[in-house]
Amino acid sequence: MTSVSRRDVLRAAVATGAASLFGLPLSTLAAAARGGVVVIGSTNKPRHLNPAVQSGIATMFPGVQIFAPLLTVDGNWKAHPYLAERWSISDDARSVTLQLRKDARFHDGRPVTSADVQFSIETVRDNHPFKSMLAPVNAITTPDAHTAIVRLAEPHPALELVLTTSLLPIIPKHIYGDGQPVPTHPRNSTDVIGSGPFRVVEFKPGEHVILERFKDFFLPGKPQLERIIIREYKDTASLLLALERGEIDVHPGLTEPRDIERAKKIPGVNVVPNTGPAIGRLVWLAFNTANPKLADKRVRQAINYAIDKHFIINTLFGGVHLRSTGPIAAGSPFYSKEVEAYELDLDKARQLLDAAGLRPGANGVRLALTVDAIPGASDQRAIQEYLKPALAKIGIDVSVRQSPDFPIWSRRISNQDFELTLDSVWNWGDPVIGVHRTWLTANIRKGVIWSNTQSYSNPRVDELLAAAGQERDAARRKALYREFQEIVVDDVPVAFLHEVNLYLGYGKRIAEPVDNIWGLVGPLDEFGLKQG
């Protein structure tokens, strides 16, 4: 308690200091500046603000406030109307009709029409790195100004979820349709015009994005906040310090156990786990299956049996993260837990290595391997160090290789210049968006990070994924994905370790924390402050 009271005294001292510094009563300043303003801290630096041509949290997070998606989704994966007030799927599942709201406007006052929807879907299909999410879209027709019909080459059940996210923002055709390539369009970062609940007041790359309530937003009474400010911090340590100092109201993602404990101790701050489960941030140990040392599935299985996932989660990460057992995150409706769990079993691991013909040499070593990790990710560094003693127990000598920065790691992994690497690959909601890419034979692409860099190839997996991507019946689709998960877990192109559990830290004066599967990557138009 003494520390709290000391802090309060200091806060008071700060207040008086600041008041005298600014030469005016602090109360007037506070009233003017803090009415309905929420500051969200972030360590992700957006390149620009147009999520139609840029994936990643950094751009999507402000992007979804600026550009409205067609639908939204609640915490139970159910879609709701947003920019589209109705939508229907034809009986053959080859066309989706979207009825737009008639009162929606862009921030420059121009109406949002079906031509903008057509333009946006085409732009995303042709430019967004996640090719699979709109690949079956053949054409978009616009019978009238507020109706758009999406024509599909094949049934595409993932489409509904794609429509709910900032993966498919509706961007103004009258700005981006001027013939310049959209990925490098100057209006992605200057004078950005969207259709969402907030408009851009100021964007300073590397500093902050200031968003202000759009007065003509199509949902009456929304958004509640006057301003949302996203302020960038250089690392997680300074972000947490900012939460402690009250500089920010929202910490979007606490992941380190010690940080979570510290945040829970801050008076006036709530900390809640499991935000944005649809994103599914899996962390795994990837094998280069094209490397002769690792081509035998028994060797990979042996390594998997020698890794104690409970030790990683409970001891290294203080029990904050979630167990990951397969390629689909546990929060997804398609998750199957009927797979081999690879609980720690050193005897089994040794037997598998014996069977694979890897006998211990004179010094007890059966095999020497190098393990990489994404630089700067402290959690991966810890696992990297753990693997050395853990695999030594089954006679595998692990050397740890560091990459000085991301581009160098990315180059090594995407060019198959590695043996083992820790990696973090995200689900992004529907398996078609973020899961398929890692396992399809067709997606073994040199030089492309987060493709099938494991060089994993199994014809049955290819078949299953192709079928599941088109299966309309949810139960049948789930069955296809169940078999897929079984096979991939058995083949061990990667050893699944854990799913990052993202804790949201927010000031208690905020009334409504987020309730949607995307977490803060969904529109924050219901985010508000408590009365009084």
Place this chain on the structure above:
Amino acid sequence: MSLFLLLAKRLAYALLLIAAVQAMNFTLIRAAPGDPAEVIAGEMGGADEAVMAQIRATYGLDQPVPLQYARYIVHSLTGDLGTSYLYSRPVVDLILERLGPTVLLVATALLLAMVIGTLLGVAASRRPDSAASGVITVLSLVGYAMPVFWTGILLVLLFGKVLPILPIAGMRDVRIYGDGWVVMLDVLHHLVLPALTLSLVYLAQYSRLARASMLEVLGTDYIRTARAKGLPESSVVYKHALRNALMPVVTVAGLQFGNLISGAVLVETVFSWPGLGTLALDAILGRDYPTVLGVLTCSAALVIVANLLTDLAYRWLDPRLRGRR
């Protein structure tokens, strides 16, 4: 030499120097492994060959390097430093946005260091054997020995949690908007720690330098003459002695301006000060070639301007130089 000739000669040197800086840095940054398209793809959460090829084509990265260099030189002659890969904005805009904060930081630090450093040095020189002089000397040594980022981190620790009266990150409180002067005071409030940190090393150096140089000057004949004339001591010290004793301080300050800018990179990083240093750091990590080159060119220009100002300061301090060299 007339002022005009001096300026013309300096300008010619400056252009040569900047061309050399550009050529060297162009080669160096490309020697670092890693491809900008891969970084952008990484930030995008992965991209296929078509997107990567498109990125390379947009930024001219698919062209041979000598051609890229030639293009860069031609464009930079027209004041176009290219488009940032990372932020997809003109580099000139990014630099102009960040130049102000860096100049503010460096100028404040330099001013603090020179004024306080000189005053401390003068104070120490007047009673070289006193306890106060000893304290100043020891503090100077400590200040000189502490690396600037270390001082910065210590100050962040102190003012971050123990004594939270000063902001430790950024240049503005994003919640404060409105009148210009409120924002200005807010910026000054944020400037305190970074400027103090950056100035400490130099403050220490200048105080030692001023002390030594004052001791030397105070022993000369013309000071004895001034005292013999019955001038008040303050006039002897500040008017007669200080002006001459300042020469070494100005020389060192001018020479060290480059160091000051590299120090600013560290200080900006520690305090998240939105200047050229943080821009350069992000650009290097992101293999954002045009931005790195642009920032380096701009820093070279800054150093050249500073050296020119040093020369002009000499001429002001020592009238004998006005007609010579």
